[in-house]
Amino acid sequence: MRWIVDARWYYALLAFFLGLIAQDGTGGSNALGILIASLTIVLLCNWIFVLAIKRIDTEHITEARVNTLNMAQVGVDMVFFFIIMMFTGGGVESIGHSFFFVPIVVSMIIFGFRGAISVAIAASFLVFLSVLLHSGIITELLIGDTSRLFSHDLTNVLLKSGVISLLYVLTGFFGGYISRLIDARDELFQEQISREESQIDRLEKLTKGFDQSAKLLVRRDLELTSANEKLIQLDKMKSEIISVVAHQLRTPLSAIKWTLKILLDKDAGVLTDQQQELLQKGFDSNERMIKLVNDMLSVDRLESGKIKYAFVPVQFEDIVQEMIRNLLTLATRKNIRIEFSSPKDLLPKIKVDVDKMHDVLQNLIDNAIKYTKKDGVILVGVAQEDDELHFWVKDNGIGIPPEESDKIFARFFRATNATHTETDGSGLGLFIAQTIVKRHSGRMWFESVLGEGSTFHVVLPLNI
Amino acid sequence: MIAASIGVGTGKDPQKAGREACAAALSGLPPGKKADALIVFCSIALDQDKMLDGVGELASDAVIVGCSSAGEISSEGISSEGSVVIMAISSDQVQFWGAMGNHILWNPKKAGEECANTLQYNSRGYMSSCLTFLDVLSGNADATIGGFMSKLGPSFPVCGGVASDDLLFFETYQYFQNKAYRGSIVGLGLSGEYQAAAVAMHGFLPIGIARKVTRSEGTTLLELDGKPATSIYEDYFGLEHTHDLHVGLLPSLATSYPLGVYLSDSEEVLLRNPIFVDQKGGMTFASAIPVGAEIRLMISDVERGLETAELAANEVIKKLNGKKPKAVIIINSVSRKKMFGLRVDEEIEVIQRILGRDVPMVGFYSYAQVGGQSGPDLQFHNGSLLIWAIAE
Numbered sequence: 001m002r003w004i005v006d007a008r009w010y011y012a013l014l015a016f017f018l019g020l021i022a023q024d025g026t027g028g029s030n031a032l033g034i035l036i037a038s039l040t041i042v043l044l045c046n047w048i049f050v051l052a053i054k055r056i057d058t059e060h061i062t063e064a065r066v067n068t069l070n071m072a073q074v075g076v077d078m079v080f081f082f083i084i085m086m087f088t089g090g091g092v093e094s095i096g097h098s099f100f101f102v103p104i105v106v107s108m109i110i111f112g113f114r115g116a117i118s119v120a121i122a123a124s125f126l127v128f129l130s131v132l133l134h135s136g137i138i139t140e141l142l143i144g145d146t147s148r149l150f151s152h153d154l155t156n157v158l159l160k161s162g163v164i165s166l167l168y169v170l171t172g173f174f175g176g177y178i179s180r181l182i183d184a185r186d187e188l189f190q191e192q193i194s195r196e197e198s199q200i201d202r203l204e205k206l207t208k209g210f211d212q213s214a215k216l217l218v219r220r221d222l223e224l225t226s227a228n229e230k231l232i233q234l235d236k237m238k239s240e241i242i243s244v245v246a247h248q249l250r251t252p253l254s255a256i257k258w259t260l261k262i263l264l265d266k267d268a269g270v271l272t273d274q275q276q277e278l279l280q281k282g283f284d285s286n287e288r289m290i291k292l293v294n295d296m297l298s299v300d301r302l303e304s305g306k307i308k309y310a311f312v313p314v315q316f317e318d319i320v321q322e323m324i325r326n327l328l329t330l331a332t333r334k335n336i337r338i339e340f341s342s343p344k345d346l347l348p349k350i351k352v353d354v355d356k357m358h359d360v361l362q363n364l365i366d367n368a369i370k371y372t373k374k375d376g377v378i379l380v381g382v383a384q385e386d387d388e389l390h391f392w393v394k395d396n397g398i399g400i401p402p403e404e405s406d407k408i409f410a411r412f413f414r415a416t417n418a419t420h421t422e423t424d425g426s427g428l429g430l431f432i433a434q435t436i437v438k439r440h441s442g443r444m445w446f447e448s449v450l451g452e453g454s455t456f457h458v459v460l461p462l463n464i
Numbered sequence: 465m466i467a468a469s470i471g472v473g474t475g476k477d478p479q480k481a482g483r484e485a486c487a488a489a490l491s492g493l494p495p496g497k498k499a500d501a502l503i504v505f506c507s508i509a510l511d512q513d514k515m516l517d518g519v520g521e522l523a524s525d526a527v528i529v530g531c532s533s534a535g536e537i538s539s540e541g542i543s544s545e546g547s548v549v550i551m552a553i554s555s556d557q558v559q560f561w562g563a564m565g566n567h568i569l570w571n572p573k574k575a576g577e578e579c580a581n582t583l584q585y586n587s588r589g590y591m592s593s594c595l596t597f598l599d600v601l602s603g604n605a606d607a608t609i610g611g612f613m614s615k616l617g618p619s620f621p622v623c624g625g626v627a628s629d630d631l632l633f634f635e636t637y638q639y640f641q642n643k644a645y646r647g648s649i650v651g652l653g654l655s656g657e658y659q660a661a662a663v664a665m666h667g668f669l670p671i672g673i674a675r676k677v678t679r680s681e682g683t684t685l686l687e688l689d690g691k692p693a694t695s696i697y698e699d700y701f702g703l704e705h706t707h708d709l710h711v712g713l714l715p716s717l718a719t720s721y722p723l724g725v726y727l728s729d730s731e732e733v734l735l736r737n738p739i740f741v742d743q744k745g746g747m748t749f750a751s752a753i754p755v756g757a758e759i760r761l762m763i764s765d766v767e768r769g770l771e772t773a774e775l776a777a778n779e780v781i782k783k784l785n786g787k788k789p790k791a792v793i794i795i796n797s798v799s800r801k802k803m804f805g806l807r808v809d810e811e812i813e814v815i816q817r818i819l820g821r822d823v824p825m826v827g828f829y830s831y832a833q834v835g836g837q838s839g840p841d842l843q844f845h846n847g848s849l850l851i852w853a854i855a856e
Contacts, residue, residue, distance in 0.1 A: 207673055214672035218700040218721065218763065225720050228805035235806070236545070307540065311822035351822060438809075441817035461817065 004073060004106055005049045012042045015084050015099050022088040022095050031087055038083045045076045070110050074119060077103045082126045090134030092160040097127050104171050112183060113176030120172030124165030131161045239303060246296035253293060256286050288424050295428040298359075299411065302435050309356065309439060313349040316389055316460075317342050317382050323361040324380060331369050331378070338365070341381040350389050350462055356436045363429040364393045364456050371397035371421060372453070389460045396453035405448065409434045417450075433458075466555040466658060466856050468791035468824040469493050472538050473518075473548040478510035481548050482518025489552035490522060492824070499523050499552035501560035501652060503595075503793060504530030504639050505537075505828035506548040508629045512637045512644035515548055520642035523552070527562035529652045530639040531597035531627035533828035534798045537812055539821075545630075551826040553791055557856070561586045561653035564640040565612075568603035568647040575603075575649050576611025583653040584615065591653035593660050595793070595852065596624035599636045600739060600750040600831060602647035604683055605844060609834060612649065623662035623835035623852055624651075625795035625828065626750060626844075631716045633739055636831075657856075661783035664836030664850040666735055666797070667772030668762035670724050672700065677757045684748045685738075688759055692745020696723070700761055714741040720802045722847040726758040732837070735762060735847035737799060739831060750832040751844035762847065766807050769800055773811045773849055777818035780853050789819055789853035794827025799847040801829045811849070819853065 016039045023031070052069050078100070085096025100123035108116035132138050135157055140148060148154055260283040262268055264276070271279065301307045324338050331338050368378045372395045379394040398417050400408060407413045412427040419425075437444045440460050448454035469492025473485030482504075490499055502523055506515050512532065519528060530550075538549040553560070563586060565579030583591055594616075598608055605626065616622065627636035637644040654660065675696060679687035688696055697718055698706050705717065715738050722735040738747035753759070764772075780789070794815065804811055816825065833850040837843060 211672045214761070215700050215702065218671065218761065219702045219704075221763065222701060222705065222717070222720070225802060225805070229802075232806055303544075309540065309822075438813055439816075439821065441813065441821045 002053055004110070005046055005053060008042070008046045008049075008073075008077070011099075011102055012039060012046065012080065015081065018095065019084040019087050034083065035087050038080055042076060042080045045072075049073055067111075070107075074103045074107050074111075077106070078119070078122060078126060082130065085126075085130050086133070090130045092127075092131060092157060092164060094130070094134075097123075097130070097164055100126070100168060101171060104168060105175060108172065108175030108179045109182075112179045116172040116176035116179060117169065118172075120165075120168040123168045124161075127161050127164050127168075128158070131157055239300065242296050243300040246293045246300065249289070249293050250297070253286060253290050257283070257290060260286060291424075292426040292428075295426040295432065298432055299428055299435075302432065307356075309353040311351040311353055311440075313351050314354055314357075316347055316350050316352070316391070319352075319354065319357055320361060320380060320382055320391065323358060323365060327362070327365050327369060330366070334369065334372070334374050334376075336369055336372050336374070336376045336378060338369075338378045338380060341379065343383050347382065347384050347389065348462055350460060352440055352460065353436075356439070360433040360436050360458065361391075363433045364458070367429060367456075368393050368395035368397065368454075370425070371395065371418060373397065384462070385459070387462050389462055391458045391460070392455055394453065394455040399450040399452055399454055400446070400448040401450055402448075405446075408446065409444070465494075466553070466558055466790040466854060467494050467497060468551055468553045470538050470540060470552070470824045470826050471550045472536075472540050472544065473515075473550070474544070474546065478512075478515040478548075479518035481510055482506075482515035482550075483521055484518075485548045485550045486519045486522045486552075489550040493552055493554050497554040499526040499554055500558075501553045501562075502526045502528045502530075503551045503553070503652065503826060504528060504548065505533045505550075505826060506530070506639075507536060507546045508532045508632070508635075508637070509546040510548060512639075516639060516642045516644055519548075519550065524642075526552070527560045527652065528639060528641050529562050529595070529597065529650045531625070531650070531828070531830075532629055532637040532644075533830070534628035534630045535801050535808075535829035537794050537796060537825070537827035537829070539792075539812075539816060539823065539825035549826045549828070551791060551793065551824060553854075555656070555658075558654055558656040558658045558854075559587070559590075561591060561651075561655070562640060563651045563653070564638070564645065565608075565649045566645065566647070568599055568605075568608050568649065570603075572603040572605070572607035573611035573614075575647075576608040576613075577615050578611075579649045579651045580612045580615035583651050587653050587655050590655040592655055593621040594651050594653040596622060596649060596651045596834060597627055597638055598624070598649035598834075599638060599647050600626045601629075601633060601636055605750040605832070606683060606752055608649055609844070612651070618841070621660070621662070621835075623664075623795075623833075623850060625830035625834060625850065626832040628798060628829060628831045631719065631798060633715045633831075654854075659784055659787060659855045660852065661780050661855075662836040662850060662852045663776045663779040663783065664833050664845065664848045665772045665776040665779070666764075666800075666845070666848040667768040668722060668724065668735060668764040668799075668847050669768070670733075670760035671763045672761050674726070674758045674760050677753055677755050677759060680753055680755055683750065683752045684742075684746050685753050686744075686746045693747045694741060694745040696759065696761060697721075714747070715739055719797075719799045722762050722799050723753075724760045724762040725753050726760070727754070728756065728758075733762075734843065735799075735845050737797075737831065737846040750846070764803055764847075766804055766810070769803055770810060770814055773814045774818065776849050776851050777815045780819065780851050784853060784855045787855040789823050789855050791854050792819055792823055792825040792827075793852040794825060795833050795850040795852070796827055796829050797833060797847045797849065798829045798831060800849060815851065819851075823853075 019035055081099035084099060085094045088094040088096045104116055104119050107119040260279055263279050264283060324340055372378060376396050382391045398421055400415050404415045409430050411431045414425055414427040434444050437458055442458060442460040444458050446454055446456045469489050471485040471488025473481035475481045504519060536544050536547050536549040561583050563579045563582035565575035568575045627638055629636045635646055637646060638648040638650045640650045675688040677688060678690050685693040687693060718738050722737045725734040725736055736749045738749055740748035801808055832844050832846050833848045834844055836850045
């Protein structure tokens with residue numbers, strides 16, 4: 001609406017000056033006075049409209065009052081343009097009637113279809129009125145003279161005004177139509193805008209929600225991180241204690257071992273059978289203790305990085321065979337058969353630390369022997385699978401309880417059924433084996449059925 | 465020929481630990497070969513000078529550089545704490561040059577310039593790449609590296625790491641020959657025939673809404689969205705940790721959650737960890753964060769961290785044109801160490817699987833990494849894994 005009042009400052013002055021230029025001079029100074037007074041009134045009204053619009057902006061004015069204001073604006077324009085038309089000669093010859101397009105277009109924009117048509121009809125009426133006034137018909141009618149009422153000249157003038165009216169109505173009609181289109185488009189835009197605004201609102205709420213969730217996540221993560229750090233510290237302390245204890249135990253255990261050995265070898269005198277038997281039991285227990293301490297020290301060395309790995313290319317199946325040979329006596333004692341399925345073709349050489357790999361194979365095959373019942377069978381195999389080397393040990397032993405399967409590679413862990421079957425064992429063998437396999441960039445896992453047996457797999461990459 | 469070997473030293477006696485590590489490193493070199501360069505990373509739990517005395521006893525002729533750490537990495541012990549790790553390199557086709565710039569506290573730019581100038585002078589201008597280790601706690605690291613690069617040229621291949629001190633953020637040490645210095649920058653220049661590659665990557669993703677830097681001065685970030693800079697951590701960490709944030713523990717806490725800096729003229733996100741926090745909520749970083757940059761909290765997890773390690777290691781192989789590295793140096797972030805927790809070794813195992821399990825490797829957990837990115841400018845970044853490898 002503001003643009004209409006802004007435009008009025010210009011088009012009112014323009015109409016005034018055009019009126020001055022195109023005046024017919026019949027009215028004299030009175031007419032000029034009326035014109036100036038009209039302009040002054042229009043400008044004054046416009047100023048009032050400016051104030052009214054400011055009020056509308058600041059206060060919440062009803063739509064009906066806005067419409068009244070708009071109608072007043074259009075009304076003021078039409079009266080002013082009528083005066084201009086009369087001042088510039090009136091009738092169809094005057095240029096004043098062209099100004100009526102201004103309120104028609106304005107009403108088209110602010111009132112829409114009906115408004116445009118109504119203003120077009122009103123403008124047509126004013127043109128007719130002007131024609132009738134200018135031609136003096138009204139004056140003649142007022143004094144009762146009807147002689148010119150059906151004259152050819154009047155018909156001609158009325159026809160011309162009819163054409164102008166028709167133009168007004170057409171402008172109003174098409175303008176109104178365009179206005180409807182614009183309104184429809186505005187409505188569509190408005191809908192789209194409100195849809196997008198609600199989307200934005202939703203997104204903002206979601207973002208806030210996500211941020212809130214992020215905060216919760218970070219806080220939880222923080223708690224877990226700090227718990228993890230405490231665990232690391234505890235783990236470190238545990239390792240240190242184990243390392244110290246193992247180191248401290250080694251010397252006295254060695255001393256016991258050699259003392260018992262001297263006694264058993266009868267270097268310190270003859271023993272009775274019972275003494276021999278008791279000492280032998282003591283010796284065996286001590287040996288087990290030494291093995292445990294050695295395992296503990298191995299873990300310590302593996303973790304502290306004091307062990308150097310020397311990777312050399314080897315024929316892997318040779319190491320496996322050698323290990324089976326070493327453990328055959330142990331297996332024979334329990335009447336266990338170890339079957340080695342060697343590959344048909346020679347495997348490609350693989351870079352491993354031979355001593356450490358010995359430990360892995362020994363731990364796996366030794367475990368299989370320990371937990372397989374008498375007269376059992378152990379299957380050992382090695383094969384190339386793509387660019388990896390796969391080694392496995394399958395036994396038909398006691399198996400691993402499913403609920404303990406995720407702890408089997410942990411330090412000092414022994415499955416419950418394993419502790420019952422075999423009292424010896426540090427629970428470090430598999431941990432050591434896995435550490436070594438990992439250091440070879442390999443993987444280690446197992447499959448097991450409780451009471452039926454287990455298969456341990458080791459996969460090592462060939463191309464490194 | 466380029467040969468390398470590593471050694472790890474542990475124990476409470478620093479001199480013995482240094483000597484043991486050095487002896488182990490030297491013993492792995494081909495028979496009759498002396499070490500030309502020793503790269504040393506050591507925990508601040510060990511007396512630094514005594515540890516270097518132990519190292520120097522066995523390798524007085526070699527160029528010795530390195531720095532203090534927040535966790536040591538080696539191809540033998542994988543990841544350890546309270547230890548010293550040493551890489552000995554010997555070569556008849558590569559020459560090594562050492563240099564140092566002092567007094568970062570007083571004049572960081574001059575320290576950088578001094579180090580670079582010495583390297584250039586010693587190598588008679590033949591130096592073709594270099595490694596650097598520096599302190600960021602005592603002065604503006606941007607200025608130090610700026611000075612360093614001003615003497616070498618903007619496109620000179622440089623990578624390195626910032627010395628650390630077990631997350632105490634108090635004092636770090638830089639090693640040059642048999643002495644440990646504070647507030648310094650050390651450099652190891654290489655010339656001759658070799659191929660080197662450096663790749664830095666991080667696997668962090670943004671979390672939460674972005675905030676805009678509204679005030680910063682030098683390397684200190686003062687305000688985000690008009691609020692004190694620390695508000696970003698206070699908001700996310702919650703009331704329970706607000707106290708920790710204000711008693712100087714923020715740098716240690718924040719290492720797990722670096723800030724991601726999104727610059728308007730770059731698609732790359734730079735990670736930043738605060739190294740100091742003041743009472744007014746300002747945070748100081750190793751490198752400046754400009755006004756207008758968008759900041760978001762970053763987070764990652766072990767799986768993503770492992771993927772990043774794999775990507776970075778593969779990229780190193782690509783950069784070396786498929787050649788097998790002869791030696792690898794890992795400059796890892798303390799953020800990643802915290803993130804991996806007990807699984808810290810897995811990251812190193814992934815790298816070893818790709819680069820070769822028999823390739824000697826040492827490294828340390830640092831407060832910031834230098835270089836190794838794809839962009840043309842040398843930049844400081846946090847939370848990243850930087851792998852440097854040399855091949856023949």
